[in-house]
Amino acid sequence: MDYLGADGSTPGEVNHPAAINAPIGCASCHTSAAHALDSVPFPSGVVVDGLSASATCSVCHQGRQSGDNVTSATEGMGEDTVSSDLAFLNVHYGVAAAVMHGSEVRGGFQYPGKTYAGRFAHVPSANTCVACHDAHSTEVETDGCVACHRGVEDIRDIRTRHLDFDGDGQISGGIHTEIVGLQEQLYAALQTYAAEVADAPIGYATGTFPYFFNDTNADGQISPDEAAFPNRYQNWTPRLLKAAYNYQVSKKDAGAYVHNPAYMLQLLYDSLESLSEQVDLGMSDLRRP
Template sequence: MFYTRFALPIMSLILVAVPAAQAQDQSPVTSIVESWIASPHGDRKAEAFVHWNEEGAVPEDCATCHSGPGLMDFLGADGSMAGKVDAPAAIEAPIDCVACHNQAASDLEQITFPSGEIMTEASPSAICMVCHQGRASSDTVNMAIAGGEDDAINSELGFINVHYAASAATMFGGAVRGGYQYDGKAYAERFVHVPDFNTCTTCHNPHTTKVVAVDQCVACHKGAETVRDIRITPADIDGDGDVKEGIRAEISTLHEKLGEAVMLYAKEVSGKPVAYDSHAYPYFFNDLNGNGMADPDEAKFPNRYQSWTPRLLRAAYNYQFLAKENGAYAHNPRYAIQLAYDSLEDLSSKAAVDMAGMTRP
């Protein structure tokens, strides 16, 4: 059962018995609740909401996005000071109706990103951006590698994870430095779409999170059957000679090549082969048998990769940033391409990375 700050079950507030004359008016609300329950934000048994069950509470650092009451605490919707979580929050308490539908959420316009940059968002997207911004930035990586030689192994370095679905960081691009941005390079800033499709909730159903603007997208982008098929550049981004594939395919190929380049650099320069597992923390592991894959006996925390150089860590950070941001092709394709291209270029200065035919926008 999910509880509001008034200690009343949300479902009982909505699914109460009503006169037949009111049933028609009530059904849309019921439909919304059912959609929310079936969504990632409403799955109270999901790892995002049960990870801390043994501890009995979600710690302050995680509570904003992993507990409905924690989000209300952060917003100040519970009467506390806004901008921080004051105490551990309830477990198995997803992001429920009242967590987003409150006055503090409606008034929210200033979003602080991990880089410290503050962005203004005067739309319903602001509440989405509180959580979908990641937990790290270029600044985080630079702080960790400060003073180190680019290709010298530092045993004190650990992998820096941006966290997951950092869509807002992608959308604002270079302005908030969510990906690792290389010195001397220019990066695309906020990706501005057409006015009717320029916020989170105009493209995603806020209750199911599913993309709902598909028909309108392909109606404007002639020749594209799906959102993934859309492209507006004639340039061959990934160097494969195909200039008709969707921009998502271009980004996917660059991302795949970046993963290969990370492994090549680790083997040739660090002298310690690395393997990646997208579902096992901390994602990069020693490739003990050299087969290029993180086998089940390798993808374990004690076998985590610990032979990082600053150059390798920068590239791996961007690889993970794109791996956990499946919508980058729609949120800010230029920024995503620039991150992958620059990481490949940096690695190619020391390892035999083939970038023939690639184009940086």
Template sequence: MVFRVFWKVSLCLGLALGASLSISASAQNAPTNEEILEAWLSSPHADSTREAFRHWDTEGEIPGTCAVCHSSTGVSDYLAAPQTMPGLIDHPVPIGTTVECSACHNDGAKDLSEVLFPNGTTVSTPNSSAICSVCHQGRSSSGQVEASVADMDEDIVSAEIKFINIHYAAAASTQLGNTARGGYQYEGRSYVGPFAHVETLGTCVSCHNPHDTRVKLESCTTCHQGAADFRAIRTTPLDILGDGNTTAGIGVVISQLHDQLNAAIMTYSQEIGGGAIVYSGAAYPYFFNDLNADGIADPTETVFPNAYKSWTPRLLKAAYNYQFVSKDKGAFAHNAHYVIQLMIDSIESLSEVATVDATGFTRP
């Protein structure tokens, strides 16, 4: 299969910039078309070799369930019609495109100010963030997890339970917190809403370059002076882990808490669930039977026929939250308190019936 050659993209740049989103500085400081093209070519959106754009090569078309976020044709079609389903269209589209100029520079994107999320909520979104939120929202929500295990005993294995995947890079759902309810939210617990950064960093493109998607550390160090990397930035004085350390970067704290949740999931699966479980972020469907119970995702284990199927409702909820955090690598910046709440609540839930230590946490 042959992807569009890049000189055609260069041509569309000149046409699209006249109707561009409000994402650049004044005209005299705006990047040239050549600079924009070079930036885009270095981005994941332009990499036609990625699985995200090659998965349907054999079929010859991309189904409407995937086309909106995996092709320029799909997202253009989605934006040209009323949003009735989040990120879905009712027809397949041809293979052969990536996320090109036309995906974000079209009349539908220009006028987009509200975005429908998987939990059924339509959110008013700044113009320069709306088009990003169409795809970077995930494909599921708390309500879908709850509905899938309704009226089931929390700790009884059921063959009817299937793992629910948030999908990739659900940054917009993370940022919106309780508004989008992208993580599984436990009954009786409160969750933070949208994370409001400083006024000058209030949209996707105020942090991310819109064409190469990168974030420059200097955009953060004006306030977070001395930070050597993003994960080193601390956004709360609370001792989240109860270890006396209140200076470690919030990204480090989230990573450590994520590891604790993984350990809790493995303990519960062996003590209460249907057998040892292991996670691999690089292999679908992500959770597998840990055949030798060593806690390591071996290549022989991370194959589809060995997918973990011994789910209980309690285990599914915790595993869903583990995956939610796994798939948003920038969660520490998008809404740190929200993902910390999700993980602490998941660990505490597992500790109710398994040998899991949930003491010492300070929940934001």
């Protein structure tokens, strides 16, 4: 309400503390200020216009970092030099809007010299948030999906691109499986690079901030005891941070296979390609969209 200016404050900023865990309620969307909202600034500073009913969704589901923040944090540093000035930059969670708009808002870290997919323009009947999600429960309504994508029982089985992006020799599954395949390879690559180049094994804990921790026993897993803030990973190099940031972007939009599969595949592939400059990853079977 404060951000929208619905409480009489200046719109577009939060200028007083809010209660912790204050829920999103009816008034968050059903106010004249929310109905009038059509443009939303993203963490990169890019303002997206013409969002209509998707504007209120995009205010929250855009993350709190962008690839620009990663660029600024690592500027002027040696790519493979551990720096105590670096810490993990967390994109936050529920970043569907940032992923959907792709390169236009630079939600992921976009490697220099690469081109990236922009906003994923679905068919007109499925081109807004509430065209697919129930506005109150956010549950996905799949009837519209299977009306066009016939013959699938699970929307994760849908694919319109038939290249083998993750190099496993299979193209029978949905594009979701290709994203998961590259995601798994990127996590393994992060672990290899951290151990061999940054000289400190790394692991990831899905639900515990700041997500990346020292794998103290080098078993490839992060135990509850290891997933503690004092044990947060601190041996960051710019190359490792960039790839880890993109890994987190992929983890924090479970619907990327619908929101913008090409953009997500590009981020994952390019992160792997960067790490492969220092560790042997075997990129020859992978494909970039």
